Amino acid sequence: MTQKKTIKIPLLDLSRQHKPLMNEIMDALKRNIDANSFILGHDVAKLEEEFAQYCGAKFGVGCASGTDALYIAMKALDIGPGDEVITVPYTFMATVGAIERTGAKPILVDVEPETFTIDAKLIEKAISPRTKAIIPVHLYGQAADLDAVMEIANRRKLFVIEDCAQAHGATWKGKKVGTFGIISAFSFFPSKNLGAMGDAGICLTDDKALAERMARIRIHGRGSKTESIEKGDNSRIDTLQAAVLRVKLPHLDKWNDERRRAAGWYDSRLKGKTGIRVPIVGKNRTHVYHLYVILADNRAEIIERLNEAGIAWGLHYELPVHTMKGFANLGYKEGDFPISESLCKKIISVPIFPGMTESEVNEVTKAILG
Known part of the structure; x- marks a missing residue:
């Protein structure tokens, strides 16, 4: 099935967001260009603080994409070869791919037919001695059943990493998603409810030590400018993207x-x-x-x-x-x-x-x- 080339009504019209904000966006970009601030600049730190505050979390760690956010979250929790992580088959492929990237094995369970989110009744049966975490996907902008997921995880001593790539601002019982699991992962891909002008992502957590570790992992595991103290990656959020996101967040x-x-x-x-x-x-x-x-x-x-x-x-x-x-x-x-x-x-x-x-x-x- 292919799309007709002449489109009268698009699936998403970003121009309606961007046009009213264009002067602010250009000013934010110019500010950083003039200051030669491109890598982990002031706007990155401010975005991390402001988006965490918006969601109700204590710490934010910006990274290169939502996919990297999931990967960095799992790495910070020492999830790797020999471990299993439970998630769903009805999701964007990046959820499952990020698990495999750590060396862990994805264990899939089906979704609820009503909400299309993880069917918590199926989780218990999927747990094994190798299970380390559950990744509920808040699909299309709607939360999974977080009471049920968290009850199982707490009882079985498993981590919960929320995949919030499609759920900026969504709530469960009045509390924003991204604040239930030990870490949550958001994407700022341009089409998201809060989108950058390129790839970007963020991890949220209330755990200071985990936030500090994720911040290390995104820059080659560096503990100082000259030394890597653990294995890491190159997954920084661009300062220019953070600047754009800060303009858009209040809206x-x-x-x-x-x-x-x-x-x-x-x-x-x-x-x-x-x-x-x-x-x-x-x-x-x-x-x-x-x-x-x-x-x-x-x-x-x-x-x-x-x-x-x-x-x-x-x-x-x-x-x-x-x-x-x-x-x-x-x-x-x-x-x-x-x-x-x-x-x-x-x-x-x-x-x-x-x-x-x-x-x-x-x-x-x-x-x-x-």
Whole structure:
């Protein structure tokens, strides 16, 4: 299935965010260029402080991407060869790839059919003596069942690393995600609810020693300018990206509200329609709609109509991770995770972004319904 080249309504329109802020963004970039401040400059430290404060965490450690944030979090917890980490197959491949990068083995469990997040009832059975951590993925802007995940983790003495790549500002029982596990990992990829103008990410934690260790790992394990005291990587967040993110951060709540408004328009027009299921917001959650994903019995027909109308769409995700060739080594097969596999056959992401108008939602829903 391919996208039509002429797009009238995009899946995401970043220009509506950037245009009103362009003077501030350019001033922030110029400030750092004039100061020759490109590597771990003042804006990095301030972003770490401000984003941690926004989420309700004590410490932030910026890094090169959300994928690196997951990897650095696991390295700081000494997760590696011989260990197992539990997560889901219905996620972006980076979640599982980051686990393999440490040398640990990903152990997958299926997701809830309502929220598409980890089914906590399946976790206990997946735990072995080698299990070190659980990575719940807060998918599409909605939290996993954090009470259930944390209860199991605390009882079984396992780490929880939250994958918050799609959930900036989402809450569980009124508390922002990213503050439940021992470490959380966020992506600032440009399409995220809070996005940079390139790759960037951050780890959050309340543990000072872990924050200091993650800050070392991102710069070659350096304990001083001249000595590496442990194995590390080169995964710094660019100061220019941090400067852009600082301009955008004060607008995040407003942008999330605008996403929810558009989601409400979609819900009112699509809910209850034959062959279509709108997103279900689980109990105790505030959704931030990184993506608006419907389930459709006649997906191919809807995609054809969206193409004809010049409306962008996406498949997040077309394949569950365990069926991808790159993860064949995990030893899973088709049929192992029926909920994830079923979702991949029916999901469609339709346009949602801050500043989206009701008339645009009307055009999209008209194409969906035919």
